[in-house]
Ligand code: ADP
């Protein structure tokens with residue numbers, strides 16, 4: 001698939017040096033997950049799924065200063081790669097509405113292709129990879145790993161989004177909630193497995209913290 005290869009090169013250039021967990025390896029994992037979910041889902045369009053999976057973080061306001069300019073740039077890139085205007089519209093609709101933060105206040109109804117990419121992105125935040133990414137992210141921003149005095153707070157909204165608590169608290173405010181937010185049955189099954197692993201991890205972590213074993 002020549003189009004996808006060209007798109008891949010563009011995204012690799014865009015995200016190459018990110019150190020907050022949105023690096024190109026995150027994209028590769030989301031693409032792989034999106035393919036797996038797509039194989040188990042009906043009525044989806046693999047070209048749209050893969051295109052949105054590759055592009056989903058390129059326009060993120062956490063990574064670029066001017067998201068409007070970046071959206072225009074992505075649209076031109078897709079025109080150049082011979083996507084139709086209907087395909088471009090769908091891809092833009094997905095990548096501008098799929099983030100967790102964009103859905104905190106109002107749930108946005110994505111197309112089936114968008115639902116697959118959103119599930120894939122969310123799956124990459126949980127399980128063993130999720131634990132690693134949360135610690136990596138916390139380290140980058142200088143957050144504390146854990147504070148036993150702090151009661152789990154699970155009331156994150158957009159205004160608090162950048163107010164970091166501890167890395168372990170991030171599991172309560174976001175990661176443990178993700179399995180119930182999956183759109184597709186295939187992703188739900190994977191999410192439950194990954195979530196089980198994260199609950200075991202946090203239980204073990206707290207026991208070790210207290211010197212229990
Ligand atoms: P989204 O992809 O919805 O924009 P984020 O950019 O918030 O999500 O998340 C990127 C990665 O960093 C995820 O794996 C997420 O769990 C992790 N992360 C985000 N915020 C925190 C935080 N406050 N503490 C630890 N990890 C975080």
Ligand code: NI
Nearest residue numbers: 026056057121
């Ligand atoms: Ni992502």
